[in-house]
Amino acid sequence: MSDRRFKLPSFGRSRPAPDAPPMFRFNAERGQIVAEVVARASETLEGREVETLLVDAAYLETKRLQERPDSEEAREKLPSWRDLARRIPRMGDGERARALDGLVREHAQDVAGNFDPRVYHLASKILPVALTAAIAPGTLVSQALGRGGLMDxxxxxxxxxxxxxxxxxxxxxxxxxxxxxxxxxxxxxxxxxxxxxxxxTYGAGKNLFSNPLISFFMHNLGAYRVDRRIKHELYKHVLKTYSTVILERGYxxxxxxxxxxxxxxxxxxxxxxxxxxxxxxxxxxxxxxxxxxxxxxxxxxxxxxxxxxxxxxxxxxxxxxxxxxxxxxxxxxxxxxxxxxxxxxxxxxxxxxxxxxxxxxxxxxxxxxxxxxxxxxxxxxxxxxxxxxxxxxxxxxxxxxxxxxxxxxxxxxxxxxxxETVLLSTHICARVLFEKLGAAFPDADLFQRLRLHGQLVVPRDEVVAGMDALRSRLVALEDQGKLRVGRVVRQARPAELLERALLAWRDYHGPHAAAEWREGQVALGDLELLYYYQNRLSVFGRHLGASS
Structure with missing residues (x-):
């Protein structure tokens, strides 16, 4: 799908107020920003071996595009990169400098974002209400009164x-x-x-700009495009220069x-x-x-x-x-x-x-x-x-x-x-259950354990006791300033935390839930998901002991 830039018509725009946030003036300065990035990038590349930069870019881009020769991008760009690669050895210094400047300008234009205050107001004020109302129509009145919405x-x-x-x-x-x-x-x-x-403003993967669900907002809320597939040094230099320039300008x-x-x-x-x-x-x-x-x-x-x-x-x-x-x-x-x-x-x-x-x-x-x-x-x-x-x-x-x-x-x-990490009920429940899995199969390595789907059911009281003990240790670590726990984790009874975690997994992951109720006990389900959620605690291993 194309990642062309979706913008609203320019009519009806007004100049931002003097005290408006910096992003509100971004589009008025965009041309100057791109020009400054091009000039700065070219200036800071002086003294570098231009031929080396061009060869690096041509080689890596040709190699990347050849991996998907039938893609729209390859059909559009591969011939020009091949042509550049052939011409580089015969170029004079002036021609190489012009080729380098052209690539810098092309990358700077592609990276630079766009910000429309009208879309910003739409996204921040209307979109959350609309999303919530679409899923839970009964919340529309409460949202109008400032409560009950997704933002809560x-x-x-x-x-x-x-x-x-x-x-x-x-x-x-x-x-x-x-x-x-x-x-x-x-x-x-x-x-x-x-x-x-x-x-x-923020850097976003270029693939997100063609995402059908959010492309319009990506193109209008100040995101600049980062193509992580491009590996050559010149592109990275343009990205860093762009970031430096917008920070200097107060964005x-x-x-x-x-x-x-x-x-x-x-x-x-x-x-x-x-x-x-x-x-x-x-x-x-x-x-x-x-x-x-x-x-x-x-x-x-x-x-x-x-x-x-x-x-x-x-x-x-x-x-x-x-x-x-x-x-x-x-x-x-x-x-x-x-x-x-x-x-x-x-x-x-x-x-x-x-x-x-x-x-x-x-x-x-x-x-x-x-x-x-x-x-x-x-x-x-x-x-x-x-x-x-x-x-x-x-x-x-x-x-x-x-x-x-x-x-x-x-x-x-x-x-x-x-x-500043906040640990929630799904993380704590997953940690306790993953420890139970390790204790039940002590001779199995990680990948062997992750293949044991449906082979472990843990009594409810054991899980509740484990969550209570882990919660106590986490609260003590929070009191020491090592981490944070969510308000519900700190205040709710352990049985309620277990119920909350299982409900969340059931409602979203469905048949792939990390764990579920089975005849009053807790049955481990998708062990890869269980591993994923328990990994949120892995950075605290030295305080909690390594997960089994």
Missing amino acids: RITVESDHLEALRALSRKATLVVTPTHLSNLDSIVLGFALDREGLPPM HSIFFPGGTRSRSGSVESKVKLGLLGTGIEAFTRNLRARKSSPLVVYVPTSINFLLTLEAESLIEDYLKEAGKARYIIEDDEFSRADRWLSLISGLMRLKSAVYIRFGQPLDPFGNAVLADGRSVDPRGREVDPASYVLRSSEPVVDALRDAEYTRQLGQTLVDHFAR
């Missing part, structure tokens, strides 16, 4: 919301969430709007530092550093330009689902060790309307089904940032973030130095992800 199932927790609102007016925010589902950017967008935080952004959805269901323990480091460069360039609001502030964020839309496809991909081969899954539940409706229907029956936690704001060097924009170190002493990038009293972009800062920032985010 999204719980936002943070000790820093007031600080974030203040910082959004004096710094550029980079929200860095954990990544479980392609729904993450959608629910995060709803949460930002509801909590009085501005709309943000709040969302980065998923894990790079892709967690296939296993676990919390990220490693992050990708490429785009993450663009905030450091943007901050340095802002200082060099003497901008009044140079600071870039990172916001570690956790997104936690009672149920994950694509759980079945993701864990299958993980267990086949095909994550690298199928880095982009184009045929999962995200493209199926029936799975969306089933998930939303299940979530509507359960309160607090999605938790989003905004963590401590950080400067690019991992120091906490206060509401007034000051940075403080772990001992509470004020530090000047500009001091990290000065050389002879002047701010300087230094790739090697900044790579180390980015690595340290990445580790800091990983630490915050664990502390």
